[in-house]
Amino acid sequence: MCGIVGYVGPRDCTDVLISALTKLEYRGYDSAGIAVFENGKIEVAKSKGRLTDLVKKMEKEGKPNGHAGIGHTRWATHGEPSDINSHPHSGRRVTIVHNGIIENYKELKQFLIDNERTEFLSDTDTEVVAQLLDFYYEGNPIRCIRRVLHELRGSFALGIVFADRPETVYAVRCESPLIVGQGKGEAFIASDVPAILKYTKDYYLLEYGEIAVLKNGSVTFCDFHGRMVEKVLKTADWDEDSAEKGGYPHYMIKEIHEQPTAVKTTITPRIENGMPNLSECGITPETLRDINNIFIVACGTAMHAGMVGKYVIEKLARTSVTVDIASEFRYRDPLIGENDLVIIISQSGETADSKAVLNLVRETKAKSLAVVNVKGSSIARDADMVIYTHAGPEIAVASTKAYMVQLAVMYLLAFEIAYAKGKIDEKECRELIAGLQNIPEVIDKTIDAVVDECQYISTKLITADSLLYIGRGLDYALSMEGSLKLKEISYIHSESYAAGELKHGTISLVEDGMPVIAVATQNTLLEKTVSNIKEVKARGAMTIVICDEYTEIDEDAADYLIRVPKISEVLMPMVATVPMQLLAYYTAVNKGNDVDKPRNLAKSVTVE
Numbered sequence: 290m291c292g293i294v295g296y297v298g299p300r301d302c303t304d305v306l307i308s309a310l311t312k313l314e315y316r317g318y319d320s321a322g323i324a325v326f327e328n329g330k331i332e333v334a335k336s337k338g339r340l341t342d343l344v345k346k347m348e349k350e351g352k353p354n355g356h357a358g359i360g361h362t363r364w365a366t367h368g369e370p371s372d373i374n375s376h377p378h379s380g381r382r383v384t385i386v387h388n389g390i391i392e393n394y395k396e397l398k399q400f401l402i403d404n405e406r407t408e409f410l411s412d413t414d415t416e417v418v419a420q421l422l423d424f425y426y427e428g429n430p431i432r433c434i435r436r437v438l439h440e441l442r443g444s445f446a447l448g449i450v451f452a453d454r455p456e457t458v459y460a461v462r463c464e465s466p467l468i469v470g471q472g473k474g475e476a477f478i479a480s481d482v483p484a485i486l487k488y489t490k491d492y493y494l495l496e497y498g499e500i501a502v503l504k505n506g507s508v509t510f511c512d513f514h515g516r517m518v519e520k521v522l523k524t525a526d527w528d529e530d531s532a533e534k535g536g537y538p539h540y541m542i543k544e545i546h547e548q549p550t551a552v553k554t555t556i557t558p559r560i561e562n563g564m565p566n567l568s569e570c571g572i573t574p575e576t577l578r579d580i581n582n583i584f585i586v587a588c589g590t591a592m593h594a595g596m597v598g599k600y601v602i603e604k605l606a607r608t609s610v611t612v613d614i615a616s617e618f619r620y621r622d623p624l625i626g627e628n629d630l631v632i633i634i635s636q637s638g639e640t641a642d643s644k645a646v647l648n649l650v651r652e653t654k655a656k657s658l659a660v661v662n663v664k665g666s667s668i669a670r671d672a673d674m675v676i677y678t679h680a681g682p683e684i685a686v687a688s689t690k691a692y693m694v695q696l697a698v699m700y701l702l703a704f705e706i707a708y709a710k711g712k713i714d715e716k717e718c719r720e721l722i723a724g725l726q727n728i729p730e731v732i733d734k735t736i737d738a739v740v741d742e743c744q745y746i747s748t749k750l751i752t753a754d755s756l757l758y759i760g761r762g763l764d765y766a767l768s769m770e771g772s773l774k775l776k777e778i779s780y781i782h783s784e785s786y787a788a789g790e791l792k793h794g795t796i797s798l799v800e801d802g803m804p805v806i807a808v809a810t811q812n813t814l815l816e817k818t819v820s821n822i823k824e825v826k827a828r829g830a831m832t833i834v835i836c837d838e839y840t841e842i843d844e845d846a847a848d849y850l851i852r853v854p855k856i857s858e859v860l861m862p863m864v865a866t867v868p869m870q871l872l873a874y875y876t877a878v879n880k881g882n883d884v885d886k887p888r889n890l891a892k893s894v895t896v897e
């Protein structure tokens with residue numbers, strides 16, 4: 290939810306921290322702050338608002354000058370966004386930045402108050418940790434951190450500086466992600482790899498309970514018990530350019546254009562001689578043959594990819610698939626059988642609710658499979674099997690290319706399961722795979738074909754207070770994502786509805802001029818969808834229909850038509866997604882919204 294960074298080395302620390310935080314702003318952006326050792330003393334600068342507000346403040350009031358420090362960009366959990374609640378937070382001798390949540394902070398605060406520590410300035414759980422560190426600090430930072438780790442409940446990663454340990458940064462990880470970058474004579478901490486790519490591609494992944502000490506440009510590690518740990522240095526395969534806008538005005542539109550490459554990179558290593566082959570992910574036809582039921586569990590966009598997966602797997606593999614929202618699944622006491630498969634889809638691999646599902650699966654005899662974009666993330670590491678999506682870093686909060694590659698993986702899985710179970714023959718499987726291999730090219734064509742139309746239609750949407758997305762079958766699954774995309778960045782209320790369900794209540798919302806976006810790519814259901822479109826049209830709706838290039842839609846049904854290339858019906862979601870993304874993007878742009886950092890949101894939701 291929040292982003293934390295730290296630096297020790299010869300460069301101007303404030304510049305490094307700000308540059309690194311810029312890359313993490315997608316994690317939270319309601320306030321920002323830094324703490325830097327200046328002439329042996331910790332200097333703090335922080336501000337409510339975006340990172341640019343902090344930079345402006347420092348331009349006016351002066352910036353801390355030094356070579357070691359920590360920084361933070363915040364998504365508020367405890368306490369409203371304000372200067373006071375911004376990180377870093379301090380005790381008398383300790384200053385910290387924190388990503389995550391401390392569940393027992395109230396008890397700990399009471400403990401401190403009972404022990405005459407009453408100088409709390411903010412409403413945050415973080416300040417309680419700073420005070421607690423201070424309370425236990427007797428001159429040995431590691432012992433103090435370990436002592437406090439025993440007391441804290443929740444998920445967190447901390448960057449810590451001690452006033453009497455100048456030029457040294459301490460970091461600890463419990464659940465919330467944290468990496469430690471190693472450059473030449475300099476070291477970094479960050480919540481995510483893109484933050485440090487400008488300086489180094491080499492990093493260590495901090496594990497649960499590990500503590501890092503950054504000093505004199507190098508790093509040492511110890512575990513929860515204070516024992517030294519040798520760690521393996523990893524090298525990021527993302528470069529700085531892939532985490533930059535590359536000439537596009539927003540990350541979102543750049544990422545929409547990156548979809549063909551992302552799909553190609555994701556599917557190519559999983560196809561051998563025209564057939565699906567997921568063995569590099571630990572998945573064999575034998576594993577899949579005996580699967581009984583499948584549960585797909587995820588949040589938000591990733592869950593919507595799962596919805597498409599459900600339709601496709603059930604259709605082709607004739608295997609029952611239940612799709613659940615992770616925050617519901619984990620508490621609903623689901624019936625998971627021995628031969629069931631639980632698929633967790635997550636771009637970040639750190640989403641708290643999705644991660645919690647893995648603990649649940651571990652208590653059963655079922656197998657877990659993670660479909661994850663970020664390498665080495667918690668979900669990827671904790672699952673029995675992993676299929677990495679190779680979308681590269683997704684920076685825009687609104688997910689586009691990650692969704693597209695999640696779809697690609699759903700298709701690969703569906704084909705492989707269907708073939709393993711003998712529900713499709715080799716010929717059919719080869720045809721399906723060939724269709725999937727063609728997708729990158731078709732996405733490219735689709736972007737070109739629909740971009741102008743979407744830009745134009747978006748000007749008709751900006752005045753709407755509310756709109757509906759409708760569809761049947763795969764089009765319904767897809768419209769869920771179209772609706773989320775539009776509402777999260779345009780701030781226009783939007784719901785997706787199974788077209789046939791409208792008459793059971795929701796159609797009463799339709800009034801003159803209300804936009805209704807209908808996805809109608811499933812020819813087998815076309816007639817029925819068109820009837821539903823006409824029903825809303827007859828009640829005054831402004832209808833926008835997304836269909837393939839050959840479909841004949843009655844003139845009186847659609848006010849606007851967006852035509853996409855025709856491919857096999859089962860694969861249409863991968864094409865029809867594109868205009869939905871572009872409609873959302875241009876509507877947000879035309880409304881003057883911050884497309885990449887929509888209000889109240891954060892890219893990675895690491896708290897419940």
Ligand code: M6R
Pocket residue numbers: 588589590591592634635636637638639640643686687688689774777892893894
């Ligand atoms: O990292 P995850 O895929 O687990 O994130 C799940 C959702 O928070 C995410 O898909 C969210 O709905 C999107 N950013 C919306 O575009």
